[in-house]
Amino acid sequence: MAGYEYVSPEQLAGFDKYKYSAVDTNPLSLYVMHPFWNTVVKVFPTWLAPNLITFSGFLLLVFNFLLMAYFDPDFYASAPGHKHVPDWVWIVVGILNFIAYTLDGVDGKQARRTNSSTPLGELFDHGLDSWSCVYFVVTVYSIFGRGSTGVSVFVLYLLLWVVLFSFILSHWEKYNTGILFLPWGYDISQVKFDYDVLAWILQSPSDILEIHPRLFYFMVGTAFANITCQLIVCQMSSTRCPTLNWLLVPLFLVVMVVNLGVASHIESVLLYTLTTAFTLAHIHYGVQVVKQLSSHFQIYPFSLRKPNSD
Template sequence: MAGYEYVSPEQLAGFDKYKYSAVDTNPLSLYIMHPFWNTLVKAFPTWLAPNLITFSGFLLVVFNFLLMTYFDPDFYASAPGHKHVPDWVWIVVGILNFMAYTLDGVDGKQARRTNSSTPLGELFDHGLDSWSCVYFVVTVYSIFGRGPTGVSVFVLYLLLWVVLFSFILSHWEKYNTGILFLPWGYDVSQVTISFVYIVTAIVGVEAWYEPFLFNFLYRDLFTTMIIGKKLHVEACFNHHFVFKSQ
């Protein structure tokens, strides 16, 4: 396999003509996160490689996953009668999750700031993002966990597919249209997840099993948000793909 030609010379030549094109219409991104990232990136030294920023953010996501694996290896820590994850762990995970999200937003700005933006850098960034989709969902699962009042493993499996399918669909759309239409769900979910971790440290995991509207639990609200993200991505794909095809 080492001698197999995975990329043809014609495809390699296409890298010289390729330009990254993305559209972000999320108000949270436009009016809050991007101004924050534009200010933050100025503090980064120009010698700092964008790929190093990307990889650092990814390592924070992996660290969160490993930390939660240590304290909740079987996803039963949030179940009644089991030893819960210490409050300080939720705080650490929440802070690191937001830091990883921030680094993911800053790396591209650093690349443009230092004139080091390349197609391979984009591939590296999005390749790590595809792995992060798994770590994000599995780490959050520890909040609700298994058990009589928890979330089944089958639901976790479905949520993983929802997130991964949304990621794949967005990039399939980019392949066909040449433009990456960034889904609103990503920024909203990252800020929400970071907030939920911190809140969990304050109110405890039991709070997520309390009804906030009739018999609809807070954990159900979180699941609905993830499903809503998928539906929004599909709607955007249908609109943009059809529009571009006309």
């Protein structure tokens, strides 16, 4: 299992034919951010691998998420009568978030600048972006928080899904319009996942979302990232998505157990177990896909040196 190959030979062959295509008509991007990124990228040395820039930005978002989890674990820090998040934390989070956004904007420019653009770079970038959605949205929630002056955890859950769907729809559209056949099976997987998670919330005997909102958001965001990454792989390789994602199996079983009216502490254990399993599975998926594509294109993921030059 440690060396399991997620990318099929057919998909590897499809990656060989892939050509990047994107249209950006946003005035802010065209007239403000791109000129800014074009200036910033000149600061980086030409030996710096673009994927290393991408990964650094992602780690900053993860750090922000963990920092806010420490100072505001239950999203009550902004509510009246609760200990507020220190001012310096907001400053640090804001600065790191802007740096992460900037790194995400310059990684592709660094790839073109160093003539090192590959399908792996785009997949790596978009794959980490899909997981970044939950880190960013949940961190921002601490600004509003819960309580009498905030918003409910369920409202934030719905807002999280707005962001998740906005991200996945752009890739779903590209998947549909970039190949000759339509992915009816993928739609079933996505809808089934939405139904199972929502069913857990509505049928939870212990109101699991109220008890562990941050953990529940993270579990959903991680599973979403895995589903999205598989879509991106299929979209870039012009292959058909699988009918169902295997992560739906343990999620479905948990929902079935919840329907039996389990005790609150058992439900919490199930959430922790499922979150751990999803996280390890997604990390394993990401690592193995990067290894496969790195071997296929004969490149190092975090270095511009060529393997045959060692």
